[in-house]
Amino acid sequence: MSESPVTAARATLELRGISKIYDTGAERVAALGGIDLTVQRGEFVSVMGPSGSGKSTLMNILGCLDRPTDGQYFLDGEDVATFEDDALARVRNRKIGFVFQSYNLLPRTTALQNVTVPLKYAGVAHDEQLRRASAALALVGLSDRAHHKPNEMSGGQQQRVAVARALVNNAAIILADEPTGNLDTRTSEEIMGLLQQLNDQGVTIAMVTHEEDIARHCRRIVRFRDGHIEHDEPVGDRRILAPRREG
Amino acid sequence: MNLVEGLRIALTALAANTMRSVLTTLGVVIGVAAVIAMVALGTGAQRDIQANIAKLGSNLLFVAPGQAERGQIWRAFGSAETLPVSEAMRIRAEVPEVAGVAPELNRNAQVKYGSLNGDFRIVGTLPDYNFVRSAKFEQGKFFTRLDEEGRRRVCVLGYAVWERLFPNGGWAVGKRIKIKSIPFTVLGVLTERGGYGREDEVIVMPLSTYRQRLDNSRYVRLIAVTAREGVDNAAAEAALRKWLRRQHRLRPGEPDDFSFASQQDILNTVQESSRIFTLLLAGIASISLVVGGIGIMNIMLVTVTERTREIGIRKALGARRRDIQLQFLTESVVLSVFGGGLGVALGVWLANLVKSFGLNAYVSTSSVLLAFGCAAGIGIFFGYYPASQAGKLDPIQALRYE
Numbered sequence: 001m002s003e004s005p006v007t008a009a010r011a012t013l014e015l016r017g018i019s020k021i022y023d024t025g026a027e028r029v030a031a032l033g034g035i036d037l038t039v040q041r042g043e044f045v046s047v048m049g050p051s052g053s054g055k056s057t058l059m060n061i062l063g064c065l066d067r068p069t070d071g072q073y074f075l076d077g078e079d080v081a082t083f084e085d086d087a088l089a090r091v092r093n094r095k096i097g098f099v100f101q102s103y104n105l106l107p108r109t110t111a112l113q114n115v116t117v118p119l120k121y122a123g124v125a126h127d128e129q130l131r132r133a134s135a136a137l138a139l140v141g142l143s144d145r146a147h148h149k150p151n152e153m154s155g156g157q158q159q160r161v162a163v164a165r166a167l168v169n170n171a172a173i174i175l176a177d178e179p180t181g182n183l184d185t186r187t188s189e190e191i192m193g194l195l196q197q198l199n200d201q202g203v204t205i206a207m208v209t210h211e212e213d214i215a216r217h218c219r220r221i222v223r224f225r226d227g228h229i230e231h232d233e234p235v236g237d238r239r240i241l242a243p244r245r246e247g
Numbered sequence: 248m249n250l251v252e253g254l255r256i257a258l259t260a261l262a263a264n265t266m267r268s269v270l271t272t273l274g275v276v277i278g279v280a281a282v283i284a285m286v287a288l289g290t291g292a293q294r295d296i297q298a299n300i301a302k303l304g305s306n307l308l309f310v311a312p313g314q315a316e317r318g319q320i321w322r323a324f325g326s327a328e329t330l331p332v333s334e335a336m337r338i339r340a341e342v343p344e345v346a347g348v349a350p351e352l353n354r355n356a357q358v359k360y361g362s363l364n365g366d367f368r369i370v371g372t373l374p375d376y377n378f379v380r381s382a383k384f385e386q387g388k389f390f391t392r393l394d395e396e397g398r399r400r401v402c403v404l405g406y407a408v409w410e411r412l413f414p415n416g417g418w419a420v421g422k423r424i425k426i427k428s429i430p431f432t433v434l435g436v437l438t439e440r441g442g443y444g445r446e447d448e449v450i451v452m453p454l455s456t457y458r459q460r461l462d463n464s465r466y467v468r469l470i471a472v473t474a475r476e477g478v479d480n481a482a483a484e485a486a487l488r489k490w491l492r493r494q495h496r497l498r499p500g501e502p503d504d505f506s507f508a509s510q511q512d513i514l515n516t517v518q519e520s521s522r523i524f525t526l527l528l529a530g531i532a533s534i535s536l537v538v539g540g541i542g543i544m545n546i547m548l549v550t551v552t553e554r555t556r557e558i559g560i561r562k563a564l565g566a567r568r569r570d571i572q573l574q575f576l577t578e579s580v581v582l583s584v585f586g587g588g589l590g591v592a593l594g595v596w597l598a599n600l601v602k603s604f605g606l607n608a609y610v611s612t613s614s615v616l617l618a619f620g621c622a623a624g625i626g627i628f629f630g631y632y633p634a635s636q637a638g639k640l641d642p643i644q645a646l647r648y649e
Binding site (some may be wrong): 017060063065066084085087089090092093094098100105106107109117118120121122123126165168 | 249252255259263302557558559560561562563565566567568569595617642643646
């Protein structure tokens with residue numbers, strides 16, 4: 001692993017001059033116009049902005065699902081902006097945990113099996129997969145639902161399975177894309193409580209949301225407009241939730 | 248991701264859609280079963296023919312008048328008049344390499360016994376016919392030199408003739424049948440030879456009787472000869488050829504006006520044609536195997552579309568293009584191998600069913616391996632395109648897919 005001297009500090013991810021331009025042939029649309037952003041280890045960042053502001057594009061690039069048109073992206077010390085598909089898949093597998101708005105669990109597959117999926121692609125032995133997946137489920141408080149399938153669980157439970165799946169590979173950062181978008185207020189708070197709890201234990205989290213209430217649970221808010229960072233500031237009146245379990 | 252993991256994923260996915268998986272494999276099941284059953288039928292027929300020819304004797308050599316091109320041995324058989332009866336009668340005395348000589352004259356004639364009758368091939372030949380053709384008897388025995396010398400009105404019935412004239416399996420020896428209204432005493436009944444060539448629809452009688460009573464032809468249609476013990480077929484053929492050429496006063500360079508066909512030649516010809524028959528059957532059957540493969544491809548393409556989101560999730564969680572390809576390829580191979588296995592079972596069952604109807608069918612290990620291998624190959628071939636489509640999907644698009 002080539003440790004960049006500039007990022008030798010504790011930055012988990014660092015974007016330098018990241019731009020993304022969509023060339024539709026007729027016109028060139030700049031979704032991101034030269035972003036600089038650094039997220040330190042242990043941070044809990046919320047990315048906000050109206051639709052079309054470039055936050056989805058940013059999340060795709062942060063998640064190594066897409067490559068920037070220009071710029072450098074250091075993730076855990078590696079410049080991944082120029083990686084080939086297979087190398088990006090490996091980075092997603094080892095360094096990133098995804099939490100999606102619509103949970104994105106595999107249907108007809110138990111919670112435990114869902115959590116093992118990243119381990120399968122990491123080449124972890126079968127017994128070890130089950131051991132680590134069980135541990136991750138315990139961490140999100142779902143040990144008793146390990147053998148339930150997604151359609152047998154509530155939305156909040158499904159999202160917690162997704163969080164367990166994001167944790168299971170000891171990712172450098174968890175990327176949450178509107179994690180509470182499909183949940184009611186009470187369940188949203190549960191999930192945010194869980195994320196805060198994990199963050200307190202040292203997990204780095206970056207989250208996209210457009211709800212101010214939800215963003216207030218984070219430590220820092222980055223606001224986007226028209227492909228640029230408009231504001232980047234710590235949360236003044238942070239809401240701290242006591243971790244609790246779903247009844 | 249290793250193979251066991253891939254198999255686990257494939258089986259889970261297939262089990263989630265059991266009915267569709269079973270229906271998808273049906274094409275391959277039928278294809279493999281058809282190939283195995285058809286090849287079993289062809290091989291069975293081939294073995295029947297071989298067994299029948301082997302029954303005729305292995306050191307048998309035929310001489311026919313006229314020249315036939317190689318590979319078309321039956322064409323000119325018996326149609327020319329270059330082998331006089333008198334010459335055929337001298338072979339045994341003058342060609343020491345030859346042990347038995349059975350010249351044959353034949354024609355069809357109306358045969359009657361009581362109220363039953365039929366049209367059969369009547370063969371006039373010498374007593375040597377008995378051992379040259381390795382005759383075996385259901386009843387009685389063959390005629391002797393005395394019958395030949397005395398031009399006696401005696402005959403031996405082929406199995407089919409006996410069945411026709413003695414429908415209740417009655418004792419035929421000593422009975423009198425009428426051939427062209429001339430009464431003949433039955434000396435024996437030959438055992439069934441079966442197979443091709445209507446060898447059983449024949450009545451054999453002494454050559455002298457035949458020429459006096461039925462057809463005073465001076466030329467033979469065929470001479471069946473066996474080599475003497477210790478002399479191989481080729482040597483006997485060479486000696487006989489030399490003798491015949493001298494009799495016919497053929498100069499060096501002049502072509503033979505007779506031709507040889509050994510048992511082996513006939514065997515080869517028949518083998519060749521039944522092999523082509525088997526290939527043809529297998530070819531037709533394998534079309535259904537290919538159709539089955541297309542069925543698998545079709546369903547795999549549907550599956551890939553249906554599971555676009557799953558593919559997106561897997562890619563986001565770290566699956567490489569190769570992992571996704573392998574997953575879907577494994578599914579199609581599992582489908583086709585499963586279908587192949589069922590097909591083998593069904594094919595063997597069909598072959599046995601055919602057997603129970605009295606046809607010979609033989610399931611060879613090679614045909615089973617070949618059909619099964621083809622099924623697996625089809626899984627790979629027809630699974631490859633859908634699998635590579637799945638692998639190519641863009642994770643962002645796939646995740647957004649509803």
